[in-house]
Amino acid sequence: MGQGQQEKVATSLAGAVSEEISASLAPVDAELERRYPGDPGTRQPVHTVYVPGDVFAADTIRSWGDRALAALDEHAPDAASFAAVLGLSDELAEPVHARVRAKLEREPIEDLRVDFEDGYGNRPDAEEDEAAARAARLIAEAYGDGTAAPCMGIRMKCMEAPVRARGIRTLDIFLTGLMEAGGLPGGLVLTLPKVTYAEQVTAMARLLDAFEKTHGLEPGRIGFEIQIETSQSILAADGTATVARMIQAAEGRATGLHYGTFDYSACLSVSAAHQASDHPAADHAKAVMQVAAAGTGVRVSDGSTNVLPIGSTEKVHAAWRLHYGLTRRALARAFYQGWDMHPGHIPTRYAAVFAFYREGFEQAAARLARYANRTGGDVMDEPATAKALSGYLLRGLDCGALDIGEVARLTGLTRADLESFAVPRRGDLTASA
Incomplete structure (x- = not known):
């Protein structure tokens, strides 16, 4: 057949067949x-900082930043010394160090949770009432004067019988205080700990629904994170997987799954010396969480290390290397968020995050540019890979590892372009698979 000659097209099936199949699959669609x-396409914080309800104060965020900067000044005062501790390349040493310091000065905490659970303990009711009201007032004031972290909220007590009423009352006081102070902030995040049954998640969803109705809020306005820190949250008594059921039980309100390193490890009788986020038991739990959450819009967060960077410079450096390594390990496994327990963890959190995004930046940008321009290359990328590449660049931009100018220079794309690749329509992902 010569060039330019029109190809003959023939079909065998009547149009009604396709229509009938589409109708039969409409419920599945x-x-x-x-x-x-x-993915909702919104910013995901790189960490969550937990501060006990009686310790949280108006200057907590700035105080953590100042203490983190002081730790750098004392134990790694320049780029070369910081790079030597963490094993950063010469190429990364200066940009990572400079960006870490700038981050600590500008936005030291990305996500803060005022803790009324393990970090707070059991207190007299009047004392917890007052602490919950104070947390609401301080968070409202922080959002009002521009000193808030991008995400802030509380971790209440769990839905188990001994503390259920106390947890519900604390949540009510906190949310009511925010409403009286002007309304719920956009960055509000709530955490429900020690979930063992999907019914506890349903109870939380109903509680929030009742609050919304009381205050005339849009249905579904308030979401919450589910904390995975018991064996029952991974495997139910009947041997079935539990996490996916919990996500569905939230009725669209689940925003995250947070892994609780030490409660989960203790639940499995892991000895204290071996309780860590890289233990095989932790890897199994997080893999289940990751698969259950995939595609649902629910983000997954890694846990924490309890080895604090305090004491002599030698001890601080050892703790920094441990924390940096665990954070890098989590990032490689697609856990883009974790917990930080101490101001001294903040420098290595950001160092690990910034190094992760900067060292892969040029390759990711080049691949995405070739995909966008359809110029080919030594890797055949598909829409799903373009989604991953653009998501990588967007996360780097959001945390401060990358600047939009350098991303635009290497990709020729705007942030809107990146977002269009990162959050495509369902059909776009499967079109060329």
Whole structure:
């Protein structure tokens, strides 16, 4: 057949066949959209900092930043010494160190949770009432004067019988205080700990629904994180997987799954010396969480280390190397968020995050540019890979590892372009698979 000659096209099936199949699959289409809406496309913080309810104060965020800077000044005062501790390359040493210091000065905490659970303990009711009201007032004031972290909220007590009423009352006081101070902030995050049954998640969803109705809020306005820190949250008594059921039990309100390193490890009788986020038991739990959350729009967070960077410079350096290594390990496994327990953890959190995004930046940008321009290359990328590449660059931009100018220079793309690749329609991901 010569060039330019039109190809003959023939079909065998009547159009009604396709229509009947589409009609039969309409419920499945609707279920896919409901259960797997995809990533919400919003910023995910790189960490969560927990501060006990009686310790949280108006200057907590700035205080953590100042203490982190002081730790750098004392134990790694320049780029070369910081790079030597963490094993950073000469190429990364200066930009990572400079960006870490700038981050600590500008935005030392990305996500703060005022803790009324393990970090707070059991107190007289009047004392916890007052602490919950104070947390609401201080968070409202922080959002009002521009000193808030991008995300802030509380971790209440769990839904188990001994502390259920106390947890509900604390949540009510906190949310009511925010409403009286002007409304719920956009960065509000709530955490429900020690979940063992999906019914406890349902109870939390109903509690928030009742609050919304009381205050005339849009249904579903308030979301919450589910903390995975018991064996029952991974494997139910009947031997079935539990996490996916918990996500569904939240009725669209689940925003995150947070792994609780030490409670979960203790639940499995892991000895204290071996309780860590890189233990095989932790890897199994987080892999289950990751698969259950995939495509649902629910983000997964790694846990923490309890080895604090305090004491002599030698001890601080050892703790920094441990924390840096655990953070880098988590990032490589697609856990883009974790917990930080001490101001001294903040420098290595950001160093690990910034190094992760900067060292892969040029390659990711080049691959995405080739995909966008359809110029080919030594890797055949598909829409799903373009989604991953653009998501990588966007996360780097959000945390401060990358600047939009350098991303635009290497990709020729705007942030809007990156977002269009990162949050594509469902059909776009499967079109060329």
